[in-house]
Amino acid sequence: MTITEKIMAKQSGREKVAPGELVWVDVHTVMTMDYLGKTCFDKFNSLGKTEVFDKDRVICVSDHLVPPPNQKFATMLNEWRAVVKKHDITHFYDLGRQGIAHQIMVEQGHVLPGTISIGTDSHANTYGAAGAVGNAVGVTDAAVAMATGKAWFRVPESVRFNIVGEWQPYIMAKDLSLHIMGMMHWNGHLIYKTLEFTGPAISSLSMAGRMTLCNMTVDLGAKNGIIAPDHITADYLDGVAKGDWDMIQSDEEAKYVAEYTINVSDLGPTVALPDKLDDTVPVENVIGTKFNKAFVGTCTNGRLEDLAIMADIMKDKQIHRDVNMIVVPASQTVYLDALRAGYLETLILAGAAIDTPSCAACAGIHTGVAGDGDIVLSAGNRNMKGRMGSKNAQIYLTSPAVVAASAIRGEITDPRTFN
Amino acid sequence: MIKGKCWVASDYVMAYDIIIQQFWTSPIDPLLNSEWVMAGVEESFNKENGFKNEGYTFIIAAHNFAGGGKSIEHVIAGLMGAGIKAVFADSFARLQFRNAINYGLPFVTCTDIAQGCETGDEIEYDPDSGLIKNISKGTTFQSVPAAPFVAEVGKAGGLMNYVRDKISNGEAIG
Numbered sequence: 392m393t394i395t396e397k398i399m400a401k402q403s404g405r406e407k408v409a410p411g412e413l414v415w416v417d418v419h420t421v422m423t424m425d426y427l428g429k430t431c432f433d434k435f436n437s438l439g440k441t442e443v444f445d446k447d448r449v450i451c452v453s454d455h456l457v458p459p460p461n462q463k464f465a466t467m468l469n470e471w472r473a474v475v476k477k478h479d480i481t482h483f484y485d486l487g488r489q490g491i492a493h494q495i496m497v498e499q500g501h502v503l504p505g506t507i508s509i510g511t512d513s514h515a516n517t518y519g520a521a522g523a524v525g526n527a528v529g530v531t532d533a534a535v536a537m538a539t540g541k542a543w544f545r546v547p548e549s550v551r552f553n554i555v556g557e558w559q560p561y562i563m564a565k566d567l568s569l570h571i572m573g574m575m576h577w578n579g580h581l582i583y584k585t586l587e588f589t590g591p592a593i594s595s596l597s598m599a600g601r602m603t604l605c606n607m608t609v610d611l612g613a614k615n616g617i618i619a620p621d622h623i624t625a626d627y628l629d630g631v632a633k634g635d636w637d638m639i640q641s642d643e644e645a646k647y648v649a650e651y652t653i654n655v656s657d658l659g660p661t662v663a664l665p666d667k668l669d670d671t672v673p674v675e676n677v678i679g680t681k682f683n684k685a686f687v688g689t690c691t692n693g694r695l696e697d698l699a700i701m702a703d704i705m706k707d708k709q710i711h712r713d714v715n716m717i718v719v720p721a722s723q724t725v726y727l728d729a730l731r732a733g734y735l736e737t738l739i740l741a742g743a744a745i746d747t748p749s750c751a752a753c754a755g756i757h758t759g760v761a762g763d764g765d766i767v768l769s770a771g772n773r774n775m776k777g778r779m780g781s782k783n784a785q786i787y788l789t790s791p792a793v794v795a796a797s798a799i800r801g802e803i804t805d806p807r808t809f810n
Numbered sequence: 811m812i813k814g815k816c817w818v819a820s821d822y823v824m825a826y827d828i829i830i831q832q833f834w835t836s837p838i839d840p841l842l843n844s845e846w847v848m849a850g851v852e853e854s855f856n857k858e859n860g861f862k863n864e865g866y867t868f869i870i871a872a873h874n875f876a877g878g879g880k881s882i883e884h885v886i887a888g889l890m891g892a893g894i895k896a897v898f899a900d901s902f903a904r905l906q907f908r909n910a911i912n913y914g915l916p917f918v919t920c921t922d923i924a925q926g927c928e929t930g931d932e933i934e935y936d937p938d939s940g941l942i943k944n945i946s947k948g949t950t951f952q953s954v955p956a957a958p959f960v961a962e963v964g965k966a967g968g969l970m971n972y973v974r975d976k977i978s979n980g981e982a983i984g
């Protein structure tokens with residue numbers, strides 16, 4: 392069996408499972424957040440329940456609406472806080488202790504190898520970075536899991552991405568993600584599948600990179616992305632993990648419906664052109680393209696390693712006068728670590744605006760949204776028309792390294808030849 | 811047996827076009843969500859009850875229906891509120907496929923149906939056999955029948971009812 396099959400077997404109390412089977416599994420944690428959370432609790436109550444299955448394992452986060460930009464969101468947040476309080480939830484990451492939910496879930500040890508966690512937001516696939524099955528669900532599934540500790544799943548077929556070669560300077564997991572996006576397209580091959588990333592270039596990848604990679608599997612239409620736990624996972628979780636874990640690995644003879652090999656030694660900076668995520672090109676094709684807004688943050692690229700590489704590139708330089716740059720750390724922990732490491736100071740001196748951790752403009756409903764005519768160079772995960780605000784804005788997606796070098800030049804730039 | 815007329819969509823009808831951004835933070839409610847459902851898909855639907863007033867019973871789509879990775883259930887509630895009784899497509903985005911099952915709205919996989927039908931055609935669908943008849947064209951398509959669990963959830967009127975019944979009867983789940 393593959394790692395995903397083994398986890399689903401274990402969590403459904405079976406010896407084995409096969410792709411296509413429907414199983415009810417035990418979930419380790421259920422995440423919900425500010426803008427859907429109240430509905431989630433209301434639905435949970437309508438099941439005839441008042442107490443959640445485990446107060447320590449329903450994780451509540453304020454990320455999409457904080458700090459509230461308008462009265463509507465402020466009122467929604469107040470209702471959300473009341474309902475979390477009423478249910479006496481142990482782990483509530485509200486404004487002041489906040490972060491993007493997916494970052495919080497991994498960083499605070501709520502996601503553990505060999506377990507299954509679900510969340511009411513599409514990028515819950517991020518949890519695969521910790522060797523867990525992480526899955527995005529709607530509020531109905533979350534309400535059921537809050538009541539019963541269980542969720543139903545169809546066991547997915549597994550696809551293996553064997554990542555070989557050596558990471559080159561300024562090449563990031565985001566480039567690999569975008570490369571895979573361009574390679575697979577929205578052709579349906581990956582819908583409902585689990586994507587398992589293995590190989591030497593995964594073994595050498597940091598947790599931050601693993602999170603980026605698993606995060607964007609939802610945008611490929613996959614059910615989940617997963618990376619088998621190793622010493623990097625264990626070191627990361629040591630001291631933060633809330634519960635026991637199991638270092639489940641795929642069997643040697645596990646079956647995959649498809650296998651692909653990618654050599655990262657040949658990988659260059661990669662950019663998704665506006666409107667379509669799978670329309671990706673090597674940075675060379677778009678060098679010199681002008682833009683006026685730069686954005687780095689989100690559950691895809693708002694982590695410490697992302698800010699570190701940007702600080703390295705932007706040190707003692709000035710952001711181009713025609714570019715406004717917003718940087719949003721993915722959580723308060725990342726914010727503080729980046730502050731202490733001096734990265735934020737470097738970015739501020741270069742002329743970047745740092746915003747408090749949240750989803751910010753990623754979904755176009757919050758700070759720093761795009762207006763008519765904006766051309767945004769973003770390290771986020773989605774670029775469809777209107778995603779960050781105006782339908783008359785264009786969004787290019789790329790890595791934090793490309794955004795950093797480009798922000799200095801005022802046009803899309805290859806970070807490898809920047810200096 | 812369900813009967814009614816269909817709307818034929820094109821490839822890649824995205825979830826965030828079925829429910830446009832300004833309504834993502836609205837309550838989930840079939841009546842409310844159906845008022846502006848499909849507003850981003852076609853300009854003619856971009857008015858109050860624009861899609862709903864057409865009186866369609868079925869949607870026939872091609873690839874990746876309701877894709878784009880939004881998990882919001884407003885999409886399914888909106889379609890149901892607009893009178894949609896089943897959606898037939900080559901493939902569905904997994905998040906909304908899951909939501910549809912949980913709401914008891916049949917999302918039925920049926921390859922090639924999109925080529926054989928036009929908007930306004932009279933369709934007859936038998937959920938038990940999976941047979942889809944296009945009465946206007948005199949053609950028939952065999953869809954993939956629902957898995958037993960999915961059919962059971964559908965009969966209960968959705969996952970909430972299914973689980974509520976189990977809980978109130980003190981039965982185990984799974």
Ligand code: SF4
Nearest residue numbers: 514689690750753754
């Ligand atoms: S950062 Fe963007 S993609 Fe991630 S959870 Fe927030 S809105 Fe969604």
